[in-house]
Amino acid sequence: MFNQPMLRDDALKGKTIVVTGGGTGLGKAMGTYFLKLGANLVITSRKLEVLQKTADEMAAETGGKVLAVQCDVRDNEQVENLLIKTLEKFGKVDGLLNNAAGNFISPTERLSANAFSTIIDIVLKGTVNCTLAFGKHWIKAKQPATVLNIVTTYAFTGSAYVVPSACAKGGVLALTRSLAVEWGKYGIRTNAIAPGPFPTKGAWDRLLPGDLAEKFDFKNRVPLNRVGDNQELANLAAFLISDFSSYINGEIITIDGGEWLQGAGQMNGLEAIPTEMWDMLEQMTRSAKGS
Ligand code: COA
Numbered sequence: 442m443f444n445q446p447m448l449r450d451d452a453l454k455g456k457t458i459v460v461t462g463g464g465t466g467l468g469k470a471m472g473t474y475f476l477k478l479g480a481n482l483v484i485t486s487r488k489l490e491v492l493q494k495t496a497d498e499m500a501a502e503t504g505g506k507v508l509a510v511q512c513d514v515r516d517n518e519q520v521e522n523l524l525i526k527t528l529e530k531f532g533k534v535d536g537l538l539n540n541a542a543g544n545f546i547s548p549t550e551r552l553s554a555n556a557f558s559t560i561i562d563i564v565l566k567g568t569v570n571c572t573l574a575f576g577k578h579w580i581k582a583k584q585p586a587t588v589l590n591i592v593t594t595y596a597f598t599g600s601a602y603v604v605p606s607a608c609a610k611g612g613v614l615a616l617t618r619s620l621a622v623e624w625g626k627y628g629i630r631t632n633a634i635a636p637g638p639f640p641t642k643g644a645w646d647r648l649l650p651g652d653l654a655e656k657f658d659f660k661n662r663v664p665l666n667r668v669g670d671n672q673e674l675a676n677l678a679a680f681l682i683s684d685f686s687s688y689i690n691g692e693i694i695t696i697d698g699g700e701w702l703q704g705a706g707q708m709n710g711l712e713a714i715p716t717e718m719w720d721m722l723e724q725m726t727r728s729a730k731g732s
Contacts, residue, residue, distance in 0.1 A: 443670060464485075465641070572616065634677055634678060
Protein backbone atom coordinates (compact mmCIF):
# COMPACT_ATOMS: atom_id res chain seq x y z
CA MET A 442 0.00 0.00 0.00
CA PHE A 443 2.75 2.45 0.92
CA ASN A 444 4.26 2.12 -2.54
CA GLN A 445 1.04 3.07 -4.34
CA PRO A 446 0.43 6.47 -5.99
CA MET A 447 -1.57 8.67 -3.64
CA LEU A 448 -3.01 11.69 -5.42
CA ARG A 449 -5.86 11.70 -7.90
CA ASP A 450 -4.99 11.44 -11.57
CA ASP A 451 -5.19 15.08 -12.60
CA ALA A 452 -3.71 16.56 -9.41
CA LEU A 453 -0.99 18.45 -11.31
CA LYS A 454 -2.80 18.95 -14.61
CA GLY A 455 -1.82 22.19 -16.35
CA LYS A 456 1.19 22.75 -14.10
CA THR A 457 4.76 22.96 -15.26
CA ILE A 458 7.31 21.70 -12.75
CA VAL A 459 11.08 21.97 -12.93
CA VAL A 460 13.11 19.27 -11.16
CA THR A 461 16.83 19.94 -10.81
CA GLY A 462 18.88 16.77 -10.72
CA GLY A 463 15.90 15.12 -12.40
CA GLY A 464 17.85 12.73 -14.62
CA THR A 465 18.44 9.98 -12.08
CA GLY A 466 17.50 8.61 -8.68
CA LEU A 467 14.95 10.33 -6.49
CA GLY A 468 14.62 13.34 -8.82
CA LYS A 469 13.65 10.97 -11.62
CA ALA A 470 11.16 9.12 -9.38
CA MET A 471 9.49 12.35 -8.26
CA GLY A 472 9.45 13.79 -11.79
CA THR A 473 7.89 10.64 -13.22
CA TYR A 474 5.09 10.84 -10.69
CA PHE A 475 4.48 14.53 -11.46
CA LEU A 476 4.08 13.54 -15.12
CA LYS A 477 1.65 10.78 -14.21
CA LEU A 478 -0.40 13.39 -12.37
CA GLY A 479 -0.67 15.47 -15.55
CA ALA A 480 2.18 17.97 -15.13
CA ASN A 481 4.56 19.15 -17.83
CA LEU A 482 8.07 18.42 -16.65
CA VAL A 483 11.47 20.04 -17.07
CA ILE A 484 14.46 18.05 -15.85
CA THR A 485 18.01 19.28 -15.50
CA SER A 486 21.45 17.94 -14.74
CA ARG A 487 24.99 18.43 -15.92
CA LYS A 488 24.91 15.39 -18.18
CA LEU A 489 22.72 16.03 -21.22
CA GLU A 490 23.02 12.49 -22.54
CA VAL A 491 21.71 10.90 -19.32
CA LEU A 492 19.05 13.56 -19.11
CA GLN A 493 17.76 13.10 -22.65
CA LYS A 494 17.58 9.33 -22.20
CA THR A 495 15.57 9.79 -19.00
CA ALA A 496 13.30 12.34 -20.67
CA ASP A 497 12.55 9.90 -23.52
CA GLU A 498 11.89 7.08 -21.05
CA MET A 499 9.61 9.24 -18.93
CA ALA A 500 7.63 10.48 -21.93
CA ALA A 501 7.19 6.91 -23.21
CA GLU A 502 6.09 5.66 -19.78
CA THR A 503 3.63 8.43 -18.97
CA GLY A 504 2.65 10.01 -22.29
CA GLY A 505 3.53 13.37 -20.76
CA LYS A 506 5.66 16.26 -22.03
CA VAL A 507 9.24 16.36 -20.78
CA LEU A 508 11.94 18.89 -21.59
CA ALA A 509 15.58 18.10 -20.80
CA VAL A 510 17.80 21.14 -20.18
CA GLN A 511 21.47 20.81 -19.39
CA CYS A 512 22.19 22.99 -16.38
CA ASP A 513 24.87 23.12 -13.74
CA VAL A 514 22.99 24.81 -10.92
CA ARG A 515 26.24 26.43 -9.73
CA ASP A 516 26.29 28.59 -12.86
CA ASN A 517 23.88 31.51 -12.88
CA GLU A 518 23.87 31.88 -16.65
CA GLN A 519 22.88 28.26 -17.07
CA VAL A 520 20.12 28.71 -14.51
CA GLU A 521 18.80 31.78 -16.36
CA ASN A 522 18.87 29.71 -19.55
CA LEU A 523 16.86 26.99 -17.77
CA LEU A 524 14.15 29.53 -16.96
CA ILE A 525 14.12 30.86 -20.53
CA LYS A 526 13.98 27.37 -22.10
CA THR A 527 11.15 26.37 -19.72
CA LEU A 528 9.09 29.45 -20.61
CA GLU A 529 9.79 29.03 -24.34
CA LYS A 530 8.52 25.47 -24.26
CA PHE A 531 5.62 25.63 -21.81
CA GLY A 532 4.73 29.34 -21.56
CA LYS A 533 4.73 29.37 -17.78
CA VAL A 534 6.20 27.57 -14.80
CA ASP A 535 4.44 26.75 -11.54
CA GLY A 536 6.83 24.78 -9.39
CA LEU A 537 10.53 24.34 -8.70
CA LEU A 538 11.89 21.24 -7.00
CA ASN A 539 15.43 21.92 -5.83
CA ASN A 540 16.68 18.37 -5.78
CA ALA A 541 20.17 18.60 -7.33
CA ALA A 542 22.85 17.80 -4.78
CA GLY A 543 26.40 16.63 -4.34
CA ASN A 544 27.89 14.78 -1.41
CA PHE A 545 30.61 12.37 -0.34
CA ILE A 546 31.76 10.97 2.98
CA SER A 547 35.07 12.13 4.39
CA PRO A 548 36.69 13.03 7.69
CA THR A 549 36.45 16.82 7.58
CA GLU A 550 40.16 17.38 8.24
CA ARG A 551 40.91 15.54 4.99
CA LEU A 552 38.90 18.03 2.91
CA SER A 553 40.49 20.79 0.85
CA ALA A 554 38.88 24.22 0.88
CA ASN A 555 37.78 23.52 -2.68
CA ALA A 556 36.15 20.21 -1.73
CA PHE A 557 34.11 22.02 0.93
CA SER A 558 33.18 24.82 -1.48
CA THR A 559 32.17 22.38 -4.20
CA ILE A 560 29.41 20.88 -2.04
CA ILE A 561 28.28 24.29 -0.74
CA ASP A 562 28.20 25.57 -4.33
CA ILE A 563 26.06 22.71 -5.64
CA VAL A 564 23.69 22.30 -2.70
CA LEU A 565 23.27 25.74 -1.16
CA LYS A 566 24.24 28.14 -3.92
CA GLY A 567 22.63 25.95 -6.57
CA THR A 568 19.35 26.04 -4.65
CA VAL A 569 19.71 29.78 -4.13
CA ASN A 570 20.49 30.39 -7.82
CA CYS A 571 17.42 28.51 -9.01
CA THR A 572 15.13 29.92 -6.35
CA LEU A 573 16.24 33.49 -7.07
CA ALA A 574 15.87 33.20 -10.84
CA PHE A 575 12.44 31.57 -10.70
CA GLY A 576 11.27 33.65 -7.72
CA LYS A 577 12.10 36.95 -9.45
CA HIS A 578 10.22 35.77 -12.51
CA TRP A 579 7.16 34.79 -10.48
CA ILE A 580 7.11 38.05 -8.54
CA LYS A 581 7.37 40.08 -11.75
CA ALA A 582 4.71 37.99 -13.48
CA LYS A 583 2.47 38.18 -10.36
CA GLN A 584 2.12 34.43 -10.53
CA PRO A 585 1.57 32.13 -7.55
CA ALA A 586 4.05 29.27 -7.39
CA THR A 587 5.68 26.66 -5.18
CA VAL A 588 9.28 25.98 -4.25
CA LEU A 589 10.08 22.60 -2.78
CA ASN A 590 13.56 21.95 -1.42
CA ILE A 591 15.11 18.61 -0.58
CA VAL A 592 17.10 18.77 2.64
CA THR A 593 17.96 15.88 4.97
CA THR A 594 17.41 15.11 8.63
CA TYR A 595 21.00 16.05 9.40
CA ALA A 596 20.18 19.58 8.24
CA PHE A 597 18.87 20.03 11.79
CA THR A 598 20.97 17.52 13.74
CA GLY A 599 24.26 18.01 11.88
CA SER A 600 26.27 14.92 11.00
CA ALA A 601 29.87 13.85 11.20
CA TYR A 602 31.64 12.84 7.96
CA VAL A 603 29.32 14.82 5.67
CA VAL A 604 30.00 18.25 7.15
CA PRO A 605 29.90 20.34 3.93
CA SER A 606 26.58 18.74 3.05
CA ALA A 607 25.23 19.31 6.56
CA CYS A 608 26.24 23.00 6.42
CA ALA A 609 24.74 23.42 2.96
CA LYS A 610 21.49 21.65 3.77
CA GLY A 611 21.25 23.67 7.01
CA GLY A 612 21.44 26.76 4.81
CA VAL A 613 18.70 25.45 2.54
CA LEU A 614 16.55 24.86 5.59
CA ALA A 615 17.02 28.49 6.67
CA LEU A 616 16.27 29.64 3.12
CA THR A 617 13.05 27.62 3.14
CA ARG A 618 11.72 29.14 6.35
CA SER A 619 12.88 32.66 5.51
CA LEU A 620 11.36 32.83 2.04
CA ALA A 621 8.14 31.18 3.20
CA VAL A 622 7.55 34.35 5.20
CA GLU A 623 9.05 36.92 2.85
CA TRP A 624 7.49 35.62 -0.37
CA GLY A 625 4.20 34.45 1.10
CA LYS A 626 2.70 37.78 0.10
CA TYR A 627 3.43 37.00 -3.56
CA GLY A 628 1.62 33.68 -3.35
CA ILE A 629 4.88 31.77 -3.43
CA ARG A 630 4.94 28.88 -0.98
CA THR A 631 8.27 27.42 0.13
CA ASN A 632 8.56 24.04 1.80
CA ALA A 633 11.12 21.30 2.23
CA ILE A 634 11.29 17.55 2.61
CA ALA A 635 13.85 15.93 4.89
CA PRO A 636 14.14 12.34 3.66
CA GLY A 637 15.78 9.58 5.65
CA PRO A 638 17.22 6.53 3.89
CA PHE A 639 15.86 6.15 0.35
CA PRO A 640 18.58 4.12 -1.33
CA THR A 641 19.29 4.97 -4.95
CA LYS A 642 22.13 3.52 -6.96
CA GLY A 643 24.08 6.66 -7.86
CA ALA A 644 24.00 8.45 -4.54
CA TRP A 645 24.50 5.37 -2.40
CA ASP A 646 27.37 3.94 -4.41
CA ARG A 647 29.03 7.30 -4.01
CA LEU A 648 28.14 7.82 -0.37
CA LEU A 649 28.73 4.29 0.85
CA PRO A 650 31.18 2.63 -1.56
CA GLY A 651 32.17 -1.05 -1.56
CA ASP A 652 30.47 -3.14 1.11
CA LEU A 653 29.86 -0.13 3.40
CA ALA A 654 26.17 -0.03 2.41
CA GLU A 655 25.77 -3.63 3.64
CA LYS A 656 27.82 -3.11 6.79
CA PHE A 657 25.99 0.09 7.62
CA ASP A 658 22.56 -1.40 7.05
CA PHE A 659 20.25 1.60 7.21
CA LYS A 660 17.10 -0.29 7.92
CA ASN A 661 18.49 -1.22 11.35
CA ARG A 662 18.57 2.47 12.21
CA VAL A 663 14.89 2.95 11.45
CA PRO A 664 12.18 2.12 14.02
CA LEU A 665 9.93 0.92 11.19
CA ASN A 666 12.70 -1.47 10.23
CA ARG A 667 12.83 -0.68 6.53
CA VAL A 668 14.17 1.94 4.16
CA GLY A 669 11.88 4.26 2.24
CA ASP A 670 10.22 3.45 -1.06
CA ASN A 671 10.65 6.06 -3.82
CA GLN A 672 6.90 6.28 -4.33
CA GLU A 673 6.45 7.36 -0.71
CA LEU A 674 8.75 10.29 -1.32
CA ALA A 675 7.09 11.02 -4.67
CA ASN A 676 3.67 11.06 -2.98
CA LEU A 677 4.81 13.62 -0.44
CA ALA A 678 6.59 15.76 -3.04
CA ALA A 679 3.56 15.75 -5.34
CA PHE A 680 1.29 16.74 -2.47
CA LEU A 681 3.58 19.60 -1.42
CA ILE A 682 3.95 20.91 -4.95
CA SER A 683 0.21 20.62 -5.66
CA ASP A 684 -2.60 22.96 -4.68
CA PHE A 685 -3.83 20.37 -2.16
CA SER A 686 -1.18 21.71 0.22
CA SER A 687 -2.11 25.36 -0.40
CA TYR A 688 -1.99 26.27 3.31
CA ILE A 689 1.33 24.59 4.04
CA ASN A 690 4.15 27.10 3.91
CA GLY A 691 7.56 27.07 5.58
CA GLU A 692 7.36 23.46 6.69
CA ILE A 693 10.19 20.95 6.73
CA ILE A 694 8.51 17.56 6.54
CA THR A 695 10.57 14.62 7.70
CA ILE A 696 9.98 11.27 6.00
CA ASP A 697 12.39 8.83 7.62
CA GLY A 698 10.42 6.14 9.48
CA GLY A 699 11.50 7.75 12.77
CA GLU A 700 15.22 7.33 12.04
CA TRP A 701 16.56 10.59 13.40
CA LEU A 702 14.52 10.45 16.59
CA GLN A 703 15.75 6.95 17.25
CA GLY A 704 19.26 8.32 17.26
CA ALA A 705 18.25 11.23 19.48
CA GLY A 706 16.25 9.81 22.42
CA GLN A 707 18.52 9.19 25.40
CA MET A 708 17.02 5.83 26.35
CA ASN A 709 16.26 4.58 22.84
CA GLY A 710 19.18 2.12 23.05
CA LEU A 711 17.08 0.09 25.54
CA GLU A 712 15.46 -1.40 22.44
CA ALA A 713 18.30 -3.93 22.64
CA ILE A 714 17.00 -5.37 25.92
CA PRO A 715 15.20 -8.70 25.36
CA THR A 716 11.61 -9.03 26.61
CA GLU A 717 12.41 -11.62 29.26
CA MET A 718 14.94 -9.29 30.83
CA TRP A 719 12.31 -6.62 31.44
CA ASP A 720 10.71 -8.73 34.27
CA MET A 721 14.00 -8.74 36.13
CA LEU A 722 14.61 -5.08 35.42
CA GLU A 723 11.13 -4.18 36.64
CA GLN A 724 11.78 -5.95 39.94
CA MET A 725 15.07 -4.14 40.29
CA THR A 726 13.63 -0.70 39.50
CA ARG A 727 10.63 -1.26 41.83
CA SER A 728 12.81 -2.38 44.71
CA ALA A 729 15.21 0.50 44.17
CA LYS A 730 12.34 2.99 44.52
CA GLY A 731 12.14 3.01 48.33
CA SER A 732 15.86 2.85 49.07
N1 COA B 1 37.07 13.03 -0.70
C1 COA B 1 37.75 14.19 -0.56
N2 COA B 1 37.74 15.20 -1.49
C2 COA B 1 37.02 14.99 -2.61
C3 COA B 1 36.29 13.80 -2.83
C4 COA B 1 36.35 12.79 -1.82
N3 COA B 1 35.68 11.64 -1.94
N4 COA B 1 35.65 13.90 -4.03
C5 COA B 1 35.98 15.11 -4.54
N5 COA B 1 36.79 15.76 -3.69
C6 COA B 1 37.39 17.08 -3.88
C7 COA B 1 38.27 17.14 -5.10
O1 COA B 1 39.58 16.64 -4.81
C8 COA B 1 38.27 18.62 -5.40
O2 COA B 1 39.07 19.35 -4.51
P1 COA B 1 40.56 19.86 -4.95
O3 COA B 1 40.38 20.72 -6.17
O4 COA B 1 41.07 20.62 -3.76
O5 COA B 1 41.35 18.60 -5.23
C9 COA B 1 36.83 19.04 -5.04
O6 COA B 1 36.35 18.03 -4.16
C10 COA B 1 35.93 19.11 -6.25
O7 COA B 1 35.95 17.85 -6.90
P2 COA B 1 35.57 17.70 -8.42
O8 COA B 1 35.59 16.24 -8.75
O9 COA B 1 36.38 18.62 -9.26
O10 COA B 1 34.06 18.26 -8.40
P3 COA B 1 32.87 17.97 -9.35
O11 COA B 1 32.09 19.22 -9.43
O12 COA B 1 33.28 17.34 -10.61
O13 COA B 1 32.08 16.84 -8.54
C11 COA B 1 31.15 15.98 -6.52
C12 COA B 1 31.24 17.14 -7.47
C13 COA B 1 32.50 15.83 -5.81
C14 COA B 1 30.08 16.28 -5.49
C15 COA B 1 30.84 14.64 -7.22
O14 COA B 1 30.76 13.61 -6.28
C16 COA B 1 29.55 14.71 -8.01
O15 COA B 1 29.56 15.16 -9.15
N6 COA B 1 28.40 14.35 -7.44
C17 COA B 1 27.10 14.55 -8.07
C18 COA B 1 26.06 13.65 -7.60
C19 COA B 1 26.00 13.41 -6.14
O16 COA B 1 26.94 13.62 -5.40
N7 COA B 1 24.92 12.91 -5.71
C20 COA B 1 24.78 12.52 -4.33
C21 COA B 1 23.74 13.29 -3.68
S1 COA B 1 23.47 12.63 -2.07
